Amino acid sequence: MNLENYFISQFKSANIGDDGAFIDGMVYSKDAFFENIHFKTSWMSHYQIGYKSIMVNISDAVAMNATPKYALLSVAMPKDITKSQMRDLAKGFQDACAKYGVDIIGGDTISNIKLDITVTIVSKSNKPLMRKGLKRGDLIAYSGTLGKSAKELKKLMNLGKIHKNSKFVNIFLRDKFIYNNRRFLRVGMDISDGIFSDLQKLSLASGVGFRFYKKIQKRVGCSGEEYEMLFGFDRRFKKTLLRRAKLTKTPINIIAECVRKAYTNRCKSHHFNKN
Structure with missing residues (x-):
């Protein structure tokens, strides 16, 4: 068990384990977006940082x-942030x-070194899509293409530049596909930690493994923030x-079927990386 999973296991609640907690028709979700962990201010403008967060x-x-x-x-916020940067950050949030x-309804602001x-996010759902519920014989798929986020991150780490419409900066969500096809889906989640790591979450939730139809390269399977x-x-x-x-111009890639076998994640944890 990695450190992230170990820490989460300390909290005993039936509402923990999905992308958000579904309670009385509402979904509550929360994520951090920290400088030098998820981004550097030399990589993105304050507007882009606010927007992506x-x-x-x-x-x-x-x-x-x-x-x-x-x-x-x-x-x-750091004490040296300028008013112009504050406005750009706020505009990113707002847009x-x-x-x-x-509707942005509140929060908190404090001084920090970064x-x-x-x-x-508080959301509403009449029929939430959970991670648990896979059965043997079910098919596993993902939308779009994978691997670009890790490739662009590597370029940034090597002091390179990426396009303003890069997937690392300007992500595209598949909301129309999900909202229009919920009744046909058994389980679902977004790929934030890499498909290999996120498949592990589906595997643990439903007690199934996967038989892959073709090999997925590790650099693609471990690419996070897709x-x-x-x-x-x-x-x-x-x-x-x-x-x-x-109908929603959503590329679909069917990669595996659910079987009775153990699944092994080939990626290191993104959240507790020792590098």
């Missing part, structure tokens, strides 16, 4: 088939929230989902 949190709502309604922001009709952001959708469904809906995915 909201989008990665809305991603959790989308992944659970929930409509985001409200946001609470906690922002720790991302406006895109999904989210820029650290924590966002809570924010594509990982989902499972009854194989009877394969043709239906492939056909309906075209």
Whole structure:
């Protein structure tokens, strides 16, 4: 068990284990976006930082088939941040929230040695999409393409530059696909820690393993912060989902089927990396 899973295991609640907690028709989710962990200010403008910090949190709502309604922001800012940077940061928050009709209702601001952001999203769902529920024979798929986020991060770490529309900076969510096809999906989650690590979460939740149809390279399987959708469904809906995915221009990649066997994650933990 890695350190993240060990820490989470200390809390005993039936509401822990998904992208958010579903309680009385509402989904509550929260993620951190910290300088020198998730980004560097030399990589992204303050507007881009604010925008992405909201989008990665809305991603959790989308992944659970929930409509985001409200946001609470906690922002720790360095003392040398300028008023112009503050305005850009706030504009990033506001534009991302406006895109999904989210109302910023409060939060907290404190002084810090660097820029650290924590966002809570409150969403509504009549039929949430959970991680538990896979059955043997179900198919596993993901949307879009994987591997670009890690490739672009490596470029930034080597002092290179990436395009302003790079997936690392400007993520694209699959909300229309999820909202339109929830009734055909058994389980789902967003790919934030790499597909190999996130498959482990589905495996543990449902007690199944996977038989892969083709090999996925480790550099692709361990690429985090992709924010594509990982989902499972009854194989009877394969043709239906492939056909309906075209309506929202969502590329679908069917990679495995669920079987009775152990699953081994080939990636190191992103959250407790010793490097």
